[in-house]
Amino acid sequence: MNETTAAQAGHPPIAREHRELLDQVLDKWSLLVLDRLCESPRRFNELRRVIPTVSQKSLTAALRRLERNGMVDRVVIATRPVAVEYRVSALGKTLQDLVDALLGWATVTMPEVERAREAFDAEHGE
Amino acid sequence: MNETTAAQAGHPPIAREHRELLDQVLDKWSLLVLDRLCESPRRFNELRRVIPTVSQKSLTAALRRLERNGMVDRVVIATRPVAVEYRVSALGKTLQDLVDALLGWATVTMPEVERAREAFDAEHGE
DNA sequence: CGGTATCCGATGCGATACTG
DNA sequence: CAGTATCGCATCGGATACCG
Numbered sequence: 001m002n003e004t005t006a007a008q009a010g011h012p013p014i015a016r017e018h019r020e021l022l023d024q025v026l027d028k029w030s031l032l033v034l035d036r037l038c039e040s041p042r043r044f045n046e047l048r049r050v051i052p053t054v055s056q057k058s059l060t061a062a063l064r065r066l067e068r069n070g071m072v073d074r075v076v077i078a079t080r081p082v083a084v085e086y087r088v089s090a091l092g093k094t095l096q097d098l099v100d101a102l103l104g105w106a107t108v109t110m111p112e113v114e115r116a117r118e119a120f121d122a123e124h125g126e
Numbered sequence: 127m128n129e130t131t132a133a134q135a136g137h138p139p140i141a142r143e144h145r146e147l148l149d150q151v152l153d154k155w156s157l158l159v160l161d162r163l164c165e166s167p168r169r170f171n172e173l174r175r176v177i178p179t180v181s182q183k184s185l186t187a188a189l190r191r192l193e194r195n196g197m198v199d200r201v202v203i204a205t206r207p208v209a210v211e212y213r214v215s216a217l218g219k220t221l222q223d224l225v226d227a228l229l230g231w232a233t234v235t236m237p238e239v240e241r242a243r244e245a246f247d248a249e250h251g252e
Numbered sequence: 253c254g255g256t257a258t259c260c261g262a263t264g265c266g267a268t269a270c271t272g
Numbered sequence: 273c274a275g276t277a278t279c280g281c282a283t284c285g286g287a288t289a290c291c292g
Contacts, residue, residue, distance in 0.1 A: 018232045019154065021239060026152055028145070028265080044274050055266050060275065070242025081273045082272090091238055098224075098231050105224050106144045112217055113147060116196025154285080170254050181286050186255065207253045208292090 024069055029054055029062040031099060034088065037072055038096050041087035071095060150195055155180055155188040157225060160214065163198055164222050167213035197221060 025031070029051070036042060036050050047059060054062075063086060066072040071092035077083040088096070151157070155177070162168060162176050173185060180188075189212060192198040197218035203209040214222070 017236060018229055019157075021232050021236065022152065022157075022228070023154075026148065031145075031148075056275070057267090057277095058265060061265090068243055068246040069239050070246075079273095082275095084274060091235060091242070094235065095231065098228055101227065102148065102224055103144050105221065106147050109217060109220065110143060110147065113195050116217070117194055120194040120196075182255070183257095183287090184285060187285085205253095208255095210254060 021069070024065050025071065025095065027062070027065075029058050030066055030071075033059070033062045034066060034071060034092055034096060035099070037086055037088045038093065041075075041085050043083060043085055047086070066092070147195070150191050151197065151221065153188070153191075155184050156192055156197075159185070159188045160192060160197060160218055160222065161225065163212055163214045164219065167201075167211050169209060169211055173212070192218070 025034075032051055032054075033047065036047060042050065044059070044063075047063075048054065048056065051059070063072065063074070067074050067086075070089055072086050073089050075085045075087065077085060151160075158177055158180075159173065162173060168176065170185070170189075173189075174180065174182065177185070189198065189200070193200050193212075196215055198212050199215050201211045201213065203211060
């Protein structure tokens with residue numbers, strides 16, 4: 001087949017919606033947050049302690065996005081000062097399996113990537 | 127950038143190297159480019175035709191990154207005006223399987239995500 | 253053909269300050 | 273405790289122009 005048929009008629013390309021969804025979930029912090037929530041449900045400041053490098057702004061943003069996409073549930077516990085607990089949804093867990101596979105791949109191929117980078121840099125850098 | 131405070135904190139989080147590698151490969155265009163090169167080796171302008179929405183700047187950047195990370199090979203054919211062919215490396219193919227899984231997941235879960243978004247927006251929007 | 257160089261607006265993210 | 277609001281910088285990425 002030629003490229004035009006593959007692009008417009010054949011199997012789905014990486015559709016716009018795909019990219020959009022992946023961007024929502026594979027951003028700088030969401031993956032890490034999801035991973036931590038898979039270990040156990042956590043409160044907001046608990047997450048900050050577990051991920052010391054995240055700012056509250058970014059943590060809030062990541063949690064909102066994950067919540068909006070149905071990856072985590074936000075549970076408000078009405079105590080004197082309110083408590084909020086975040087927990088991974090069933091949907092979020094299905095993603096986690098894939099992420100684990102992806103990270104496993106990254107771990108395994110890392111050495112080869114490192115070699116490729118050195119070869120590239122040596123050839124182009126000087 | 128910040129220090130590797132998280133890296134020393136205990137068990138491996140989603141390590142810095144993981145994030146870095148994923149960022150290199152899962153960015154806006156690299157995934158799509160890799161996918162197209164998996165179908166068949168392609169030339170630069172051929173890729174632009176197959177992915178009409180990418181600017182040459184972004185395509186160049188994506189290709190360079192993929193090449194540097196050992197995901198694609200750049201083959202220069204010394205004709206009158208030079209021809210350059212890009213093809214997926216063996217390493218790149220191992221990634222493709224995972225990407226397919228990820229896109230498959232995105233396709234399957236998309237409806238549920240859509241519902242989650244509508245519920246979220248309805249509750250928070252007004 | 254296969255790029256590079258430059259400008260420039262949009263977005264991401266951290267730091268900081270404030271709030272119910 | 274669990275956020276919101278604002279700032280300011282850095283990076284991303286499209287548009288345009290030029291080059292071997």
